[in-house]
Amino acid sequence: MYSAKEAAEKTGLSTAALRYYEKEQLLPQISRTSQKYRQYSDSDIEWIKMVQCLRRANVPIQSVKKYIALLVQGGKTMEQRYGMVQDYIRNIQEQMDQLHNALALTREKSAFYEKLLKEPSSRDLTYLEEWELFKNEEGKEE
Amino acid sequence: MYSAKEAAEKTGLSTAALRYYEKEQLLPQISRTSQKYRQYSDSDIEWIKMVQCLRRANVPIQSVKKYIALLVQGGKTMEQRYGMVQDYIRNIQEQMDQLHNALALTREKSAFYEKLLKEPSSRDLTYLEEWELFKNEEGKEE
DNA sequence: ATAAACTATGAAGTGTGCTTCAAGTCAACA
DNA sequence: TGTTGACTTGAAGCACACTTCATAGTTTAT
Numbered sequence: 001m002y003s004a005k006e007a008a009e010k011t012g013l014s015t016a017a018l019r020y021y022e023k024e025q026l027l028p029q030i031s032r033t034s035q036k037y038r039q040y041s042d043s044d045i046e047w048i049k050m051v052q053c054l055r056r057a058n059v060p061i062q063s064v065k066k067y068i069a070l071l072v073q074g075g076k077t078m079e080q081r082y083g084m085v086q087d088y089i090r091n092i093q094e095q096m097d098q099l100h101n102a103l104a105l106t107r108e109k110s111a112f113y114e115k116l117l118k119e120p121s122s123r124d125l126t127y128l129e130e131w132e133l134f135k136n137e138e139g140k141e142e
Numbered sequence: 143m144y145s146a147k148e149a150a151e152k153t154g155l156s157t158a159a160l161r162y163y164e165k166e167q168l169l170p171q172i173s174r175t176s177q178k179y180r181q182y183s184d185s186d187i188e189w190i191k192m193v194q195c196l197r198r199a200n201v202p203i204q205s206v207k208k209y210i211a212l213l214v215q216g217g218k219t220m221e222q223r224y225g226m227v228q229d230y231i232r233n234i235q236e237q238m239d240q241l242h243n244a245l246a247l248t249r250e251k252s253a254f255y256e257k258l259l260k261e262p263s264s265r266d267l268t269y270l271e272e273w274e275l276f277k278n279e280e281g282k283e284e
Numbered sequence: 285a286t287a288a289a290c291t292a293t294g295a296a297g298t299g300t301g302c303t304t305c306a307a308g309t310c311a312a313c314a
Numbered sequence: 315t316g317t318t319g320a321c322t323t324g325a326a327g328c329a330c331a332c333t334t335c336a337t338a339g340t341t342t343a344t
Binding site: 046050057072074079082085088089092096100102107117126131135 | 170185188189192195196198199201213214215216217218220221223224227228230231234235237238240241242243244245247248249251252255256258259264265266267268269272273277
Binding site for chain 4: 145146147157161178179180
């Protein structure tokens with residue numbers, strides 16, 4: 001069993017965030033010592049890590065809450081949960097697509113700068129000139 | 143040249159968002175018709191799309207603003223901009239890692255549900271049982 | 285035994301990124 | 315001519331995800 005502080009250290013969340021998650025019902029019942037202090041079990045920590053994993057994929061707290069509510073309701077909600085998980089997967093894939101595009105753009109920019117930084121003459125480019133040059137570079141790729 | 147509404151349609155942003163971006167100095171000077179209405183050029187639209195690309199990669203507005211301010215200052219800030227782009231790249235890669243993890247988790251969950259949904263007996267699982275089963279499944283993967 | 289450190293609670297505050305509102309101007313059509 | 319409809323502005327409002335604060339009780343170390 002872990003204290004609030006230990007749980008925070010183990011998960012990388014603040015104790016305030018852990019309390020917030022609990023209040024928002026993203027966590028199962030966290031047991032208490034002598035009716036006062038929270039005690040996080042290993043299983044609680046695991047659960048929190050799962051929530052964190054979803055949160056890092058930008059799943060809204062309300063959605064996680066809904067998923068967990070269904071989970072607690074048990075087996076009869078399995079189809080619904082399956083549906084939610086499918087939505088998560090689609091959403092994550094879409095985000096990866098966007099990141100993929102942004103990575104391509106920034107890598108092109110990076111390569112562009114690397115090239116220009118080798119030519120001292122390019123130091124006097126105005127932003128309009130740079131923009132035009134960059135757009136031409138982009139065009140070349142395909 | 144495009145009106146506010148047309149620019150909004152072309153970019154998928156609202157006219158209010160376009161004005162907000164302009165106010166926050168994420169866009170170059172947008173020209174005006176007869177001292178009043180905005181006119182977006184093709185080049186403006188391109189610029190907006192670049193901003194959108196960065197925004198979709200969760201680059202904060204203040205960071206885009208800073209990058210653009212450097213860009214306008216010209217060639218002498220090229221190293222700084224190069225540095226910013228490197229940071230963007232690292233950040234995007236980190237986000238992709240997180241999404242990768244979340245995708246793995248959700249795909250496992252999905253596969254788990256697909257298996258369970260084939261067995262009518264599993265309909266009566268409590269969430270604790272499901273959780274245990276799922277954690278065991280996870281362990282198996284490696 | 286008392287200070288330092290930790291925990292509790294509810295309520296209020298914060299930062300980000302827009303959206304919505306209020307109040308007015310401008311252009312075009314019926 | 316007047317009434318839509320698109321545009322303008324600044325200001326206020328909102329959703330989200332926490333964080334911080336004020337206040338108070340508990341535990342631990344010296």
